[in-house]
Each structure stands twice: as structure tokens, then as C-alpha cells.
Amino acid sequence: MPSQDEKLLATAIYVTSFFTTIVGPLIIWLLKKNESSFIDNHGKEYFNFVISYGVYALISSILMIVLIGFITIWIVGVLGFIFTIVAAVKAYEGKEYQIPLVFRIIR
Numbered sequence: 001m002p003s004q005d006e007k008l009l010a011t012a013i014y015v016t017s018f019f020t021t022i023v024g025p026l027i028i029w030l031l032k033k034n035e036s037s038f039i040d041n042h043g044k045e046y047f048n049f050v051i052s053y054g055v056y057a058l059i060s061s062i063l064m065i066v067l068i069g070f071i072t073i074w075i076v077g078v079l080g081f082i083f084t085i086v087a088a089v090k091a092y093e094g095k096e097y098q099i100p101l102v103f104r105i106i107r
Contacts (some may be wrong), residue, residue, distance in 0.1 A: 001094060002036065002038040002094050006032075006036045006038045006039055006094075007038075007091060007092055007093075007094050008092070009028055009032055009036075009039050010038055010039050010042040010043075010091035010092075011088050011091045011092040012024075012028055013025040013028050013029060013039070013042055013043055013046050013091070014042075014046060014084050014085075014087050014088035014091060015088055016028065017046065017050075017084060018084070021050065022050070025043065025046050025047070026047075028043070029042075029043030029044075029046070029047070038094075038096075041096060042087070042091050042097075044106045044107065045087070045097065045098065045099060045102070046087070047106050048099075048102045048103060048104055048105055048106050049080075049083065049084075049087075049099045049102050051103065051105055051106075052101065052102040052103045053076060053079075053080045053102075055103070056072075056076045056101075057073060057076050057077075059072075060072040060073040060075075060076055061073065079101070083099045083100065086099075087099055
């Protein structure tokens with residue numbers, strides 16, 4: 001079971017992403033990944049999430065040429081927002097969480 005500090009730092013990875021998409025979560029993850037496997041797992045999950053949803057946003061942007069992208073970009077944005085909040089809550093509860101539709105690139 002992770003400690004309260006580990007839970008708060010794992011939650012902070014997701015919460016800081018609303019203000020700094022890469023820098024805040026990266027600093028927390030890099031500083032604490034060797035000390036806590038819980039924080040390391042959430043950091044990897046977050047960056048896999050950023051990569052995956054970045055790819056989805058890029059594909060949606062390209063699909064704007066044929067107009068379907070205007071719908072899919074909104075879907076990607078809403079799902080990204082919702083899954084970030086859900087992941088933050090799960091981290092605060094001390095649970096491992098895998099965000100749906102994410103490529104597991106960083107292991």
C-alpha cells in the first residue's frame with residue numbers, strides 16, 4: 001500500500017498536467033520514480049497517455065480536411081480531460097489505473 005506522500009505525488013502528476021502538460025509531471029516523475037514504484041507507474045501511465053492522445057489529436061487535425069476531424073478533436077479533448085480526472089482520483093485512492101485507449105510505449 002502506498003504512503004500518503006506517494007499518493008499525493010502521484011495525484012500531483014495528473015493535477016499539474018492541467019497547468020503544465022509536460023514540465024510539471026515530468027519533474028515529479030523524474031525526481032521520485034526511483035523512490036516509489038507507485039509514482040513510477042503513474043508517471044509512465046501519464047506519459048503514455050500524453051503520447052497516445054497527442055497522436056489522436058494529430059490524426060483528428062489531419063481529418064479536419066474531410067470535416068470529421070472537427071468532431072473527433074472534441075471527443076479526444078473531452079476524453080483526455082475526463083480520464084485525467086479519473087486517474088488523479090484513482091492515484092489519490094492509492095490504486096493503479098490504466099487509462100483506456102493508451103499505447104503502452106514507456107514500460
